[in-house]
Structure formats: structure tokens, C-alpha cells
Amino acid sequence: MTSAAIRREPAFGPRTARVGLYAFLVVSAVFFLLPLLLVIMNSLKPMEEIRQGNLLALPINPNFDAWVSAWQSACTGLECAGIRPGLWNSIKITVPSVVISTLAGALNGYALAQWKSRHANMIMLLVTVGLFVPYQAMLYPTVKILSNVGLFRTYLGIVFVHVIYGLPYTTLLFRNFYVGVPDEISRAARMEGASFLRTFWSIILPISTNILVVVAILQFTGIWNDYLLGLIFAGNDNLPMTVQLTNIVSNARGAANPNVNMAAALITAIPTLVVYFLSGRYFVRGIAAGAVKG
Structure with missing residues (x-):
């Protein structure tokens, strides 16, 4: 028996495995992108085409009338100013909340990583437990606390809530x-006379780009897409876009306009998409570099 006869090709070679992988990726992409494509298509349709009932059909006369209406004239209750007022509210709530919660979390995380004590592990355990407490269980005491200090349904109040809820x-x-950062870095800084805060600000933060990007993106996405906390704590003058969007979709005045609703949903989602497109590679790089290792 020759060696050629003994050597057999595997039933599934590299080419077959590659084709199967690409097929799986294509099917997955279609599965996740199809709902977004349908929303975009129907947001470009006039109501005459929507009433025909075929949401899967391509728009015959596409236009941005629904987008314009969602932006500046759709009714969000008693007011018909569209979703535009909520954009600035979401920006002024999200940006400081992300910055403060990220920097405060970095300082807390570095302190706990440097504190070599069993008490540090106990505090970290309590912080971890705080992650599993649902928001709904903390709403009433949070409302009472903010009411007592005069921050309930104010701008400072909603920023404070996002920062505190995001800290764990x-x-x-x-x-x-920071547990994976060599201790020699902090020791060298202390030998040069740097204080704890100086070491953190001048040495530790500059080498924390990966984790900073990962945490900032996660916090931005969570705060921007928040509805419950914004509805309860923001107040009527600071309602974010998510609350405005819900008011447009559930508005009982006049006939429902699905194209306007879909356009409003896309406008609300655009900022998070932009953030991911601009910083997605840094996010992936941070994950790959172990920014969320444990």
C-alpha cells in the first residue's frame, strides 16, 4: 500500500471551514442588520405607501419628510416641537455624567488596587454586589434623598444619579x-516624592488609554439610551431624547405615523452609532489588550 493511499484528505478541509465561517458571518450580519434596514426603508416612505401594509417593500418615492417632522414638528405630548429639544438635554446630561463617573471610577479602582488589605477586598465585594441591585429597588430611596436636598427633578440631580449608579x-x-499594572511603577513614583494623586494623574492615567476608552463608550451608551432614570429624575425641562421618543411613539393625538416614529428612533440612535464608528477600533483594541479582564 503506497503512502499516497494511506494519506487521506480530511472530510472538512481548510477551504470548507473557511466557507462555513464566512457563511455564518453573512447570515449573522443579515440577521442583525435586517431590522435596521427595515426601519430605514420605512422612515423614507410617505404615509400613502405605509398604509399599503407592505413594510418589506422598498420605498417607491423616498423622501425625508418623516425625518423633518420627527426632528422639528412631531408632538411629544402637549408640545409639537419634535425630538430636537431632547438632543441638547441628552448631550448636557450624558457628557458630564460620563466624564465624572469614568474619572471617579478610575480613582476608586486605582485606590482599591493599591490598597493591599483584606478590607479592600471586602469593599470591592460590596461594590460588586451593588452591580446586581436593580434600579427599581433603589428608585424610592433615591427620590427621597434628592427631594430632601432639593435636587429631585433637576439637572444636577439627574447627573448625580447617573454618576452614582455608574460608579460600581x-x-x-x-x-x-489596575491590578495588572506592575507595582514598580507606583513605587518608583513614590520614591521620587510623588503623592498618591500626583501618581494617579501624571503616571497612571496616561497609561490607561485602553480602559478609559472602553469605560467611556460603555457609560456613554448606557446613559444616552437610558429612559427610566431620565423620566423620573430629569424634570420637564431636562427630558432626554429617549423620553421624547417614547412620547412621540405613544402620542395619542391624531393618527399614528409609523414613518415618523421610525425616523425619530433613528435620530435618537445616531449619536451612539457615531461614537462607535469614530472610536470602535479603540474599543476593540482596549478589549483585546485586556481592559476588562478580571
Whole structure:
């Protein structure tokens, strides 16, 4: 028996495996992108085409009338100013909340990573437990606390809520990252006379780009897409876009306009998509570099 006869090709070679992988990726992409494609298609249709009942059909006369209406004239209750007022509210709520919660989480995580004590592990355990407490269980006491200090349904109140609710999550991520940073870096800084805060600000933060990007993106997405906390704590003058969107979709005045609803949903989602497109490679790089290792 020749060696050629003994050597057999595997039933599934590299080419077959590659084709199967690409097929799986294509099917997965279609599965996740099809709903988004349908929303975009129907947001470009006039109501005459929507009433025909075929949501899967391509728009015959596409236009951006529904987008214009969703942006500046759709009714969000008693007011018909579209979703535009909620954009600035979402920006002024999200940006400081992300910055403060990220920096505070970095400082807490670094302190817990440097504190070599069993008490540090106990505090970290309590912080981790805080991650599993649902928001609904903390709403009433939070409302009472903010009411007593005069911050309920104010701008400062909603920023404070997002920062406090985000601290357990950001602290855990930063602590897990800083545990892997060599202690020699902090020791060298202390030998040069640097204080704890100076070491953190001048040495530790500059080498924390990966985790900073990961945490900032996660916090931005969570805060921007938040509905419950914004509805309860923001107040009528600071309602974010998510609350405005819900008011447009559930508005009982006049006939329902699905094309306007879909356009409003896309406008609300655009900022998070832009953030991911602009910083997606840094996010992936941070994940690959172990920014969320534990």
C-alpha cells in the first residue's frame, strides 16, 4: 500500500471551514442588520405607501419628510416641537455624567488596587454586589434623598444619579485593570516624592488609554439610551431624547405615523452609532489588550 493511499484528505478541509465561517458571518450580519434596514426603508416612505401594509417593500418615492417632522414638528405630548429639544438635554446630561463617573471610577479602582488589605477586598465585594441591585429597588430611596436636598427633578440631580449608579460598574472595570499594572511603577513614583494623586494623574492615567476608552463608550451608551432614570429624575425641562421618543411613539393625538416614529428612533440612535464608528477600533483594541479582564 503506497503512502499516497494511506494519506487521506480530511472530510472538512481548510477551504470548507473557511466557507462555513464566512457563511455564518453573512447570515449573522443579515440577521442583525435586517431590522435596521427595515426601519430605514420605512422612515423614507410617505404615509400613502405605509398604509399599503407592505413594510418589506422598498420605498417607491423616498423622501425625508418623516425625518423633518420627527426632528422639528412631531408632538411629544402637549408640545409639537419634535425630538430636537431632547438632543441638547441628552448631550448636557450624558457628557458630564460620563466624564465624572469614568474619572471617579478610575480613582476608586486605582485606590482599591493599591490598597493591599483584606478590607479592600471586602469593599470591592460590596461594590460588586451593588452591580446586581436593580434600579427599581433603589428608585424610592433615591427620590427621597434628592427631594430632601432639593435636587429631585433637576439637572444636577439627574447627573448625580447617573454618576452614582455608574460608579460600581466603572470602579470594578478599573480595579481589574489596575491590578495588572506592575507595582514598580507606583513605587518608583513614590520614591521620587510623588503623592498618591500626583501618581494617579501624571503616571497612571496616561497609561490607561485602553480602559478609559472602553469605560467611556460603555457609560456613554448606557446613559444616552437610558429612559427610566431620565423620566423620573430629569424634570420637564431636562427630558432626554429617549423620553421624547417614547412620547412621540405613544402620542395619542391624531393618527399614528409609523414613518415618523421610525425616523425619530433613528435620530435618537445616531449619536451612539457615531461614537462607535469614530472610536470602535479603540474599543476593540482596549478589549483585546485586556481592559476588562478580571
